[in-house]
Amino acid sequence: MERNIKIDCITLKKLQLGENNIGVSLLTSDNEVLFVMAFGAMKPKSKLFSGVNPFVEASWDLYYDPVKEYYRAKEVVVNNFNQEIQLSLESYYTASLFLEIILKSQGSDGVYPILKQCLYYLSKGENSKTVLIQFLLRVFLEQGLLPSFNSCSNCYTQIEKESLFYPGDYELHCCRCNSSRKALELNPGILRYCINTPTLDFNKALRIGLGQDSLELLKKYLLELIKNYTGGKLLTLNSSNGLI
Numbered sequence: 001m002e003r004n005i006k007i008d009c010i011t012l013k014k015l016q017l018g019e020n021n022i023g024v025s026l027l028t029s030d031n032e033v034l035f036v037m038a039f040g041a042m043k044p045k046s047k048l049f050s051g052v053n054p055f056v057e058a059s060w061d062l063y064y065d066p067v068k069e070y071y072r073a074k075e076v077v078v079n080n081f082n083q084e085i086q087l088s089l090e091s092y093y094t095a096s097l098f099l100e101i102i103l104k105s106q107g108s109d110g111v112y113p114i115l116k117q118c119l120y121y122l123s124k125g126e127n128s129k130t131v132l133i134q135f136l137l138r139v140f141l142e143q144g145l146l147p148s149f150n151s152c153s154n155c156y157t158q159i160e161k162e163s164l165f166y167p168g169d170y171e172l173h174c175c176r177c178n179s180s181r182k183a184l185e186l187n188p189g190i191l192r193y194c195i196n197t198p199t200l201d202f203n204k205a206l207r208i209g210l211g212q213d214s215l216e217l218l219k220k221y222l223l224e225l226i227k228n229y230t231g232g233k234l235l236t237l238n239s240s241n242g243l244i
């Protein structure tokens with residue numbers, strides 16, 4: 001393990017430890033979650049003070065302490081505070097949900113650039129529901145967890161041949177093969193959106209129209225998937241009072 005590293009990170013969580021110290025969880029540009037001790041960072045005069053808040057993008061100088069077996073922060077240069085996210089409750093809860101999902105999964109392939117883009121668009125005031133849907137579709141796609149949306153996973157009926165499909169735990173079924181009691185009904189328009197948009201340039205994907213009802217259904221479906229994947233409850237969803 002390298003003793004000294006300099007790496008771009010997004011702050012996921014801060015935890016006060018003792019009077020002046022903060023433990024921060026960082027998502028590195030290598031898509032890993034690192035726990036870092038920021039000694040003295042509670043003091044406003046500390047050079048680490050500005051980097052410890054969630055959503056901050058910064059370049060960190062870290063030193064690995066082989067005795068304590070953790071990284072210590074030496075210096076931090078903030079590139080983007082993403083403060084505008086906190087101007088809207090929907091954006092704030094949506095961004096907080098991203099951080100919770102990443103903390104639970106301890107990072108995953110390709111998640112750093114996805115998070116960076118999503119925070120950027122949330123801070124620009126983009127529709128938080130569409131940003132959430134793109135976050136989840138892209139995270140699943142990177143990990144190979146996105147179901148095939150082209151056909152029923154049981155009888156291979158193509159999506160053009162049916163008006164409704166039903167999600168199981170990780171796959172889709174047509175109405176004849178549907179055995180799950182889940183009430184979610186996904187139409188071919190929603191499924192085509194899932195096939196086509198996650199590989200588009202992010203800005204282009206945000207401009208692809210899908211009706212409000214369809215967006216709401218798709219959001220519900222993807223949140224069910226992520227709950228299965230992360231092993232259950234997401235605290236941010238419970239505390240958002242229906243704003244997500």
Ligand SMILES: [Zn+2]
Nearest residue numbers: 152155174177
């Ligand atoms: Zn079928």
